[in-house]
Amino acid sequence: MDLNQLRTFQLLAIQNSFSRTAAALHLSQPAVTLHIKRLEQELGEPLIERLGRSIALTPAGEMLLVYAEQILNLTDQALTNVRQFSGQRGRLTIGSGTTNTIFRLPDILSQFHRHYPQVEIKILNGDSKLICRMVQENAVDLGLVTTIDPTAHLTISPLFTDHIWLIAPQYYPDRLTTLELMSESLVIFRAGSGFRHFLEEQFQRYHFTPKVSMELESMEAILRLVKNGLGLAFLPEVAVQEPLVTGELKQVALENWGSMSRQTFLIYRPDKYLTWPIKAFLAQIRSN
Numbered sequence: 001m002d003l004n005q006l007r008t009f010q011l012l013a014i015q016n017s018f019s020r021t022a023a024a025l026h027l028s029q030p031a032v033t034l035h036i037k038r039l040e041q042e043l044g045e046p047l048i049e050r051l052g053r054s055i056a057l058t059p060a061g062e063m064l065l066v067y068a069e070q071i072l073n074l075t076d077q078a079l080t081n082v083r084q085f086s087g088q089r090g091r092l093t094i095g096s097g098t099t100n101t102i103f104r105l106p107d108i109l110s111q112f113h114r115h116y117p118q119v120e121i122k123i124l125n126g127d128s129k130l131i132c133r134m135v136q137e138n139a140v141d142l143g144l145v146t147t148i149d150p151t152a153h154l155t156i157s158p159l160f161t162d163h164i165w166l167i168a169p170q171y172y173p174d175r176l177t178t179l180e181l182m183s184e185s186l187v188i189f190r191a192g193s194g195f196r197h198f199l200e201e202q203f204q205r206y207h208f209t210p211k212v213s214m215e216l217e218s219m220e221a222i223l224r225l226v227k228n229g230l231g232l233a234f235l236p237e238v239a240v241q242e243p244l245v246t247g248e249l250k251q252v253a254l255e256n257w258g259s260m261s262r263q264t265f266l267i268y269r270p271d272k273y274l275t276w277p278i279k280a281f282l283a284q285i286r287s288n
Contacts, residue, residue, distance in 0.1 A: 069137055072138065091122065092281055099195075100160075103239055112281060146194055154267045156265050165252075167232065222235065
């Protein structure tokens with residue numbers, strides 16, 4: 001049984017999409033399809049059922065996934081431990097959301113790479129729900145999430161706290177009332193995203209009905225639109241530090257609103273075998 005095919009199958013079971021799996025593995029979609037077909041031919045059983053744009057595992061697929069997780073976990077442990085004798089340092093796979101991937105991880109991983117240049121690092125992106133599932137199914141070693149699945153059995157450590165600020169072009173006043181904000185256009189994350197859900201909870205708390213002009217998935221796109229005067233936006237402080245320092249944007253206070261903040265957590269399976277690259281990364285990120 002080919003390990004690459006098993007890794008493709010495992011990730012496909014998590015992503016529920018051939019296109020997302022192909023993008024995450026840097027493969028073509030036909031290559032992902034071929035991996036699954038070859039597994040099915042070898043096992044003599046269908047592993048997935050195609051449901052429009054998504055997929056579902058067959059009973060045989062559900063059973064294979066359990067063994068695939070164990071096989072791949074043991075393979076990673078063996079490779080990491082044996083490679084130490086030849087000067088190779090193993091690998092580290094991290095699941096992370098967009099904000100942390102763009103604004104937190106580059107500095108952290110740069111520092112880690114300076115100390116451990118031979119460690120192979122892989123990042124998989126997704127929302128908190130997907131990353132929790134990746135961690136549970138051992139598709140990644142560690143996860144960085146802002147929302148914890150209460151049903152998940154995970155080891156959880158708080159890492160970063162980001163204040164959420166209302167950002168506007170420089171010509172805006174320093175303060176706005178809730179009524180004044182209701183007349184302003186907001187550029188906001190797409191419905192269904194974790195950050196959008198967080199903001200909707202805050203809006204409900206302060207009895208605020210937003211005037212949403214655009215819904216986007218890209219933090220950079222939202223920042224560019226705000227810079228060009230096409231709306232205001234609520235964004236994490238880590239994402240807006242540079243434009244605030246350069247004077248391209250400003251923070252606007254809201255009357256009678258308390259401070260808003262969101263925490264990032266580090267998660268991994270309680271039974272996860274912690275290779276020394278994982279231990280080294282945990283030590284570094286906790287010290288930061």
